[in-house]
Every structure is written in C-alpha cells, then in structure tokens.
Amino acid sequence: MKSASGFTLVELMLTVTILAIVMAVAAPPFIDFIKRYRSEVKGRELFELLILMRAKAYHERVSYSLCPSDDGSSCGEDWTSGAILFADADADGQRDNAEQIERRFPKLQDGATLSWNAFNNRGFIIFRPDGTTPAQSGNFEYCPGKGEEKYGWFIVLNVIGRPYFGKDGDGDGIVENGSGENLSCGDKVS
DSSP states (O other): OOOOOSOOHHHHHHHHHHHHHHHHHHHHHHHHHHHHHHHHHHHHHHHHHHHHHHHHHHHHTSOEEEEEOSSSSSOOSOGGGOEEEEEOTTOSSSOOTTSOEEEEEOOOOTTOEEEEEETTOOSSEEEOTTSOOSSOOEEEEEEOGGGOGGGOEEEEEOTTSOEEEOOOTTSSSSOBOTTSOBOOOGGGOO
C-alpha cells in the first residue's frame, strides 16, 4: 500500500498558528512604515516644487508664484485642495489667464491638512527674479489624518528663500518649526 503524502491536521494548525503570530508581530511596524512613507512622499513633492520654483525664478529672471488652488487653475484659499505654480508676470500672487501653469501640487488625502504660515500673512508664495522672497519667511505645516504628529512635517522657508525640513531637535519623535515649536495636529483633525 502507498502512503499518502501531505500535511496532517496538526501540522496545518501549527503552521497557521505560527503565520498568525508572525503577522501579528509584523503588522504594526508595516503600517507605521506605510504612514511614514506616504507623509514623506508628500513632503518631498512640495519641497522639490519649492526648489524648482526658486531655480526657475532665478534662471528665467521672472517672478514665480505658488498658491493654493481648489480647481487646479486659479488661486484659492485651501492648501489641502492642492496648489499651482506659475510664472507670475505681474508679481501679484494671483494667476491671470495669460500666465501659464508650470506645475500642480495634488490634493491631499482625506483628513490631512496643509497650511502656510508666513510673517507677512499672504496666502501665496512668490519668488522674485533674484531667487528671494519679499519677506515671506515662514513654514508649511503638514498634519496627516487622525492628528498623528509623529507622521507630520514642517518645511521652513528661511529669509533668503531656501527651504529646509523641520527637525526633531528634542528627540520626542515630533518635528519642530524654525522657532523650535512642536508640530501640533490635534486641533487640526478634519
């Protein structure tokens, strides 16, 4: 008589149990990795857009503006809805029909927030032909959904128009802005 090959019920149950334990241990770090990755991708997109904007203004000797846009073609109020970058011929921070859109920053995922906090309180950023901003140092503040500060970021625009990411200077796992204040997302949850 031939013996049947395969798994016994006990072997199958043991294998399933071991897989369940491994998945239970691996799932939280994997979810954490995905959340960090998504946040960092959004931060890099905006950072690279600011670098491009500054370089184009300087090399083309034309003012460039970045403003929030609800519809992808005109300036609006809410950075969470996305943004547009355009050569701003009249340097007014508002896109006119003749001003061509250079790039678009896409809408954020549901629940996330993005805000621009500048010293002169303009709702847009402008780089002049010399690659500087007209007293627009400030920062972008990004909070992912559910108020999870540990996945958020700051992009700080210094006085000469150079962007940099905020750092976690005190080691608490939450980034700080240029003034050393922790990112706070709890009151921004939508």
